[in-house]
Amino acid sequence: MSEGLKREYQLLEEIGRGRFGTVYRCVSSVSGQFLACKSIEKVLLSDSIDRECLDKEAKIMQLVSGHANVVQIYDVFEDENYHDMVIELCDSSDLFDRVSKRLFSETEAAGVMSPLMEAIAHCHSRGVAHRDVKPDNVLFDSRNRLKLADFGSAEYFREGRSMRGIVGTPYYVAPEVLAGRDYNEKVDVWSCGVILYIMLAGIPPFYGESAAEIFEAVLRGNLRFPTRLFHSVSPSAKDLLRKMLCKDVSRRLSAEQVLRHPWIVNAGGEARTVADLT
Structure with missing residues (x-):
């Protein structure tokens, strides 16, 4: 995960895994709020289209955030190796x-x-x-x-x-x-x-x-x-x-x-x- 993420959030246990990355439970170093972090390794992205989709997902989440029934996005961090999104934690069964x-x-x-x-x-x-x-x-x-x-x-x-x-x-x-x-x-x-x-x-x-x-x-x-x-x-x-x-x-x-x-x-x-x- 990116250095910017590590500075502001403490990562806890893994709670999910996908094709490109891993989802962790995390806690804000400032507020103490428990959230989720979707951390994606860029080396696993196959082409520029995957990277465009990643950028689009964050922008779309920022656009639709604010509704009570949509998962909220809080932060986005990126460096050479990782793309990290901090989102609302939904820890009940889906x-x-x-x-x-x-x-x-x-x-x-x-x-x-x-x-x-x-x-x-x-x-x-x-x-x-x-x-x-x-x-x-x-x-x-x-x-x-x-x-x-x-x-x-x-x-x-x-x-x-x-x-x-x-x-x-x-x-x-x-x-x-x-x-x-x-x-x-x-x-x-x-x-x-x-x-x-x-x-x-x-x-x-x-x-x-x-x-x-x-x-x-x-x-x-x-x-x-x-x-x-x-x-x-x-x-x-x-x-x-x-x-x-x-x-x-x-x-x-x-x-x-x-x-x-x-x-x-x-x-x-x-x-x-x-x-x-x-």
Whole structure:
């Protein structure tokens, strides 16, 4: 890690490891606050594109920081060998760990989906698409507050200007990304729809034995609600899923529209009417 980091923070134990670097728990020498440090060895970066992505991640995090449901960034340090980011510490289990253990009630699922969509809507209002929303990147702090994390695949967008590039994770990536077409920020809404489906059903909506099979299923986008899994799921929840996992991007809800859907407004309870928000 960089010398600048060592001067201002004391590194503690390792709490995570990725392709290029390591995440440590650390403590501020000034405030005594416990935080996390993502330390990346530059020698492991394969080319200039990786370095550009690293710089972009820090800048994007600084742009979207300040929202209660987005992981905050505190400091960035860099020298010849290391690129270090000091970020908010989320030391509770992530959403991947939670969904792998049990099904969620509709009320519990809405309790996750509402702050997650608040975070997504905030990013979109700042002209940022996350592009890799998945349970592993949905963290919780010590007070169980949801925090959207890992902006390594995030990209800027502007009104009327689309994005390109195949990024994301099997199961959660939107079909227009896999098709190689231009796409917009609604790819994040699709990914959140997949998360909601998994919380309620325990399985992903588009499944395969390999990445290629998963991608084929996503591209077909044939959304089903098997009776054995959805017999107790409300019509309002299914309506929201249809409108988030809609292949026609022009009819797919925006993040703001998801937040106004009756199922979200009623915190997972059955609404009397389902508004047509398309």
